[in-house]
Amino acid sequence: MPRGNRAGGAMVDPRRPVLVLNDVTKTYPNGRDALKDVDLVVPEGDFVFLVGASGAGKSTLMKLLIRDELATQGTVTLDGDDLARLPRRKVPHVRRKIGIVFQDFKLLPTKTVRENIAFALEVTGTSRRRIKPAVNRVLALVGLTEQAEQYPKQLSGGEQQRTAIARALVHDPRIVIADEPTGNLDPLISWEILQLLLRINELGVTVLMATHDADIVTALRKRVVALEEGRVIRDEVGGGYHRAG
Amino acid sequence: MPRGNRAGGAMVDPRRPVLVLNDVTKTYPNGRDALKDVDLVVPEGDFVFLVGASGAGKSTLMKLLIRDELATQGTVTLDGDDLARLPRRKVPHVRRKIGIVFQDFKLLPTKTVRENIAFALEVTGTSRRRIKPAVNRVLALVGLTEQAEQYPKQLSGGEQQRTAIARALVHDPRIVIADEPTGNLDPLISWEILQLLLRINELGVTVLMATHDADIVTALRKRVVALEEGRVIRDEVGGGYHRAG
Amino acid sequence: MLSFFLFSISRAWQGFWRNAAMSLAATATMTLMLLLLSSFWIVQAGFLASLSYVEDKVGVVADLDDNIRQSALTDLQARLAAMPEVRAVEYVSKEEALRRYREQRSAQGQDDLTPFLNDNPLPASLEVKLRRPADYRTVAEFLGAEPIVAKVQNIEDTTDRLVSLTNFLRTFGVLLLAVIGSIVLFIVINTIRLAVLGRAEEIEVMRLVGASDAFIRWPFVFEGALVGLLGAAISLGVLVGAAEPLSRFMVGFFSILPINVGSISRDVTILVLGSGLGLGVIGAWVSVRTYLIR
Amino acid sequence: MLSFFLFSISRAWQGFWRNAAMSLAATATMTLMLLLLSSFWIVQAGFLASLSYVEDKVGVVADLDDNIRQSALTDLQARLAAMPEVRAVEYVSKEEALRRYREQRSAQGQDDLTPFLNDNPLPASLEVKLRRPADYRTVAEFLGAEPIVAKVQNIEDTTDRLVSLTNFLRTFGVLLLAVIGSIVLFIVINTIRLAVLGRAEEIEVMRLVGASDAFIRWPFVFEGALVGLLGAAISLGVLVGAAEPLSRFMVGFFSILPINVGSISRDVTILVLGSGLGLGVIGAWVSVRTYLIR
Numbered sequence A, B: 001m002p003r004g005n006r007a008g009g010a011m012v013d014p015r016r017p018v019l020v021l022n023d024v025t026k027t028y029p030n031g032r033d034a035l036k037d038v039d040l041v042v043p044e045g046d047f048v049f050l051v052g053a054s055g056a057g058k059s060t061l062m063k064l065l066i067r068d069e070l071a072t073q074g075t076v077t078l079d080g081d082d083l084a085r086l087p088r089r090k091v092p093h094v095r096r097k098i099g100i101v102f103q104d105f106k107l108l109p110t111k112t113v114r115e116n117i118a119f120a121l122e123v124t125g126t127s128r129r130r131i132k133p134a135v136n137r138v139l140a141l142v143g144l145t146e147q148a149e150q151y152p153k154q155l156s157g158g159e160q161q162r163t164a165i166a167r168a169l170v171h172d173p174r175i176v177i178a179d180e181p182t183g184n185l186d187p188l189i190s191w192e193i194l195q196l197l198l199r200i201n202e203l204g205v206t207v208l209m210a211t212h213d214a215d216i217v218t219a220l221r222k223r224v225v226a227l228e229e230g231r232v233i234r235d236e237v238g239g240g241y242h243r244a245g
Numbered sequence C, D: 001m002l003s004f005f006l007f008s009i010s011r012a013w014q015g016f017w018r019n020a021a022m023s024l025a026a027t028a029t030m031t032l033m034l035l036l037l038s039s040f041w042i043v044q045a046g047f048l049a050s051l052s053y054v055e056d057k058v059g060v061v062a063d064l065d066d067n068i069r070q071s072a073l074t075d076l077q078a079r080l081a082a083m084p085e086v087r088a089v090e091y092v093s094k095e096e097a098l099r100r101y102r103e104q105r106s107a108q109g110q111d112d113l114t115p116f117l118n119d120n121p122l123p124a125s126l127e128v129k130l131r132r133p134a135d136y137r138t139v140a141e142f143l144g145a146e147p148i149v150a151k152v153q154n155i156e157d158t159t160d161r162l163v164s165l166t167n168f169l170r171t172f173g174v175l176l177l178a179v180i181g182s183i184v185l186f187i188v189i190n191t192i193r194l195a196v197l198g199r200a201e202e203i204e205v206m207r208l209v210g211a212s213d214a215f216i217r218w219p220f221v222f223e224g225a226l227v228g229l230l231g232a233a234i235s236l237g238v239l240v241g242a243a244e245p246l247s248r249f250m251v252g253f254f255s256i257l258p259i260n261v262g263s264i265s266r267d268v269t270i271l272v273l274g275s276g277l278g279l280g281v282i283g284a285w286v287s288v289r290t291y292l293i294r
């Protein structure tokens, strides 16, 4: 955690579930079933890899968690709130608890790297005085200090991805949801980002990360949830990327 | 090659250079040097991996090759044409020789997967009768037959990437330039895509592929060009992803 | 609250310039539409003044008997002047009537027939000016009942036609202005909508990152206000630049009309600023709403 | 070539509906602007007809000497009729003149003064209708030099004023129409520009995949044409719907005016279709150009 203000995870209750999917099915308007009968409970402070082939439903699961999409069946609960019953007004508050790295980055094209990152703090009403140092800290963490004043269009793919990661971390979220955050990064930086996520996880932040990087998943021996055609086919702690481990 | 009409690479002269960068420097308008004194010759029928850290200049090099950007210094020659001197009118013709997979896919948002792929054939003036089977063939090759009528927004990240790959291959290009074409794909599909590229390379198509996938680069033992901060620091046949190999 | 306000304004300013092509296109449309609206407003004002001027000319003329007593005349004049419908009363003697008749004939380039007359056949008369032409009948009937009045000249037809014509023109003018106003309203809102449409994805991203509706909306609304105010400023600039030569030209043509230039230019300034600001704000509000409510 | 044409049209149709929000917004603006333009065109046509009607009334009246020879009169009439400036000549006898004078007085609600006359003081006269009011002077001078003409009635001032007024109004009308036309032109092009601006990235991608300029441009141009034609069709629909009640109303008011409704509606149809199509095509062409030339 950049600021490390939840020292040693003292306030974390590891049995309290923060992300809960209860028998969730998601059918897109065009009839495609992206998720089928998915049950998933992520307790606070957990570190979960979400793996599965392309099109297995990983991103869809994450979209449900931030209420970008609503489940067709079943309930999605985030930190105690049933997202389907959440009044519109409260949606932003729930989203601010989460740090999200989107697979397609979703950077604001008319804002610089610095402004894009600061945005996640501005929406929470943080004062300018506190925004600047926080942004500088995460910029340094992801190695973008030099690119701070460039626009997304002027960044390399990996730099865009790192901007998205920095934005997800800047507001000290209690939950980090990262959708293939290292897809455009070289192995070295990928490992650095992983170290960063592991460190904040140790401070009590719940991390859910979708990835295709078999090396990382296999090496870390964390909890692995595998999807196949919308169903959870594997959920084991200490598993590898592939079924064989 | 989907159609395989250049049987056995009989017409390929492996000493004829198709991609030539001669002492190329690229400085972006904001003053950032993305490439410095790059010399690179890719003969016809070659298979080249372009590796390097995030921000090393891989995508910039590829943008120069399709004349998306112009070199600040030095000359870029594609199949004998000096791109800086090419009249505007001829630019589309040169681009049609190449199959390009963009790092950010660059799909047309208002066209379906099928239409996006067909587009690369339509621009060459191919008749409708011949477009349909060609598109179906590449759709099957990248495993998107089922998603053919979906719009890019309705695709998973990996499916978008595969659409981009299919579009790059559908018109039987003589040169394929792929910018991290497997960044959003699981290991299995990544290998399948690689096999596809290797197969068309055997038919005489020149392939230049930027990637961060160390496993693939190291396993294939093809020519590897490594960039670091805009300079070529390594160019060896049969090298691995990392300097040590 | 104030800091949010200032924050939104600074974001609006940024948004305006970072999407300069769209913002300037919207501002150009805004400017032209405000110019259209204000031109019609000005024409309309001039037009209404002309109508009032014409209506002023409507009056009741009562021919008097010859040889009436001065006291009866004075009495009638006083009672007329006391009527709420009456603006002014003028007495025209027999001699004055003849003089006017001669003048009129010669002004029309027609022969003077009076030398052939043995006697002055024209009666003395009272010319009554009205406050509103529609009151013609009331006053005419009042005069017709007076003993010393020989005859009330019957221009009822003409008056009726004039009244209905001016009423028609007035309604028509208001209607035209309303139509033009609606067109302006729609075009401006539509233009701002198009500009916001081009930024729909940006709004979506903001929402996904946890921005509240207000946080997204207000910068857009202020940006709309900026477009409106900039458009209004340019329009006023153009109007001021055009005012001098135009009014010189107009005065030559309509010198008789009692147009109050001061009040018109004040009204136009308020109109242009008000509708620019209002349209910009409403347009942005409505357009952003579409992308917030989902 | 033909297949490219058909291809572009089918792409344009697709593009229109897949960007429905933008296309319909642009069509709405197009429709309103065409309605504005055509309304002004119609008002302008009616207005010009009124002016012609008024100008028709301008003529030269020459009073003749009493007791002239019939042959001299016939001769003068023939020579007048042969003049290119003259449209018609009418002879008004002394009796006819008196009859008309009496009629006129009573129509104005004024007393008939003729019973006081011993003799008919009014002269016979020739009333000459002109082709163009501006020729007044020529004909008046010609008549003044004739021996049997006693006097040419001097309405030169009135005529001059009328001519300069109608000329002014005509110029003013054309100018107003030109201004409205430019506004319409600008707004429509600007709107299409905004719509294309929202698709700039799409164009960029097309170019990167090897599309030639023509391949990108023509579907956009046809899409612009589609917006224009759809806007024109809706406008014409509205005009046809409004024509019946409106013309019934107008006829009541301007029944005297010889307005040729047939030719106006033909002109308006051409105007609306032509400017809809033209503006759509030009707007799209110009807007796409910006993104092609790089």
Ligand SMILES: Nc1ncnc2c1ncn2[C@@H]1O[C@H](COP(=O)(O)OP(=O)(O)OP(=O)(O)O)[C@@H](O)[C@H]1O
Binding pocket: A028, A029, A030, A032, A033, A034, A052, A053, A054, A055, A056, A057, A058, A059, A060, A061, A103, B147, B150, B153, B154, B155, B156, B157, B158, B159, B184
């Ligand atoms: N908006 C949508 N409308 C229709 N179908 C959709 C939509 N979004 C996703 N899908 C479909 O749902 C399935 C799951 O998509 P999802 O994005 O969850 O996959 P994923 O596991 O993230 O894949 P990847 O690793 O390629 O990103 C895919 O087959 C996709 O085509």
Ligand SMILES: Nc1ncnc2c1ncn2[C@@H]1O[C@H](COP(=O)(O)OP(=O)(O)OP(=O)(O)O)[C@@H](O)[C@H]1O
Binding pocket: A147, A150, A153, A154, A155, A156, A157, A158, A159, A184, B028, B029, B030, B032, B033, B034, B052, B053, B054, B055, B056, B057, B058, B059, B060, B061, B103
């Ligand atoms: N349009 C631009 N304007 C300014 N700087 C740019 C622009 N595009 C790229 N750069 C800079 O040039 C450098 C090289 O970028 P490039 O996209 O070539 O990197 P890359 O090797 O493809 O990296 P990645 O693996 O992250 O995609 C980066 O530091 C980037 O910030």
Ligand SMILES: [Mg+2]
Binding pocket: A058, A059, A060, A103, A179, B156, B157, B158
């Ligand atoms: Mg995904």
Ligand SMILES: [Mg+2]
Binding pocket: A156, A157, A158, B058, B059, B060, B103, B179
């Ligand atoms: Mg790159």
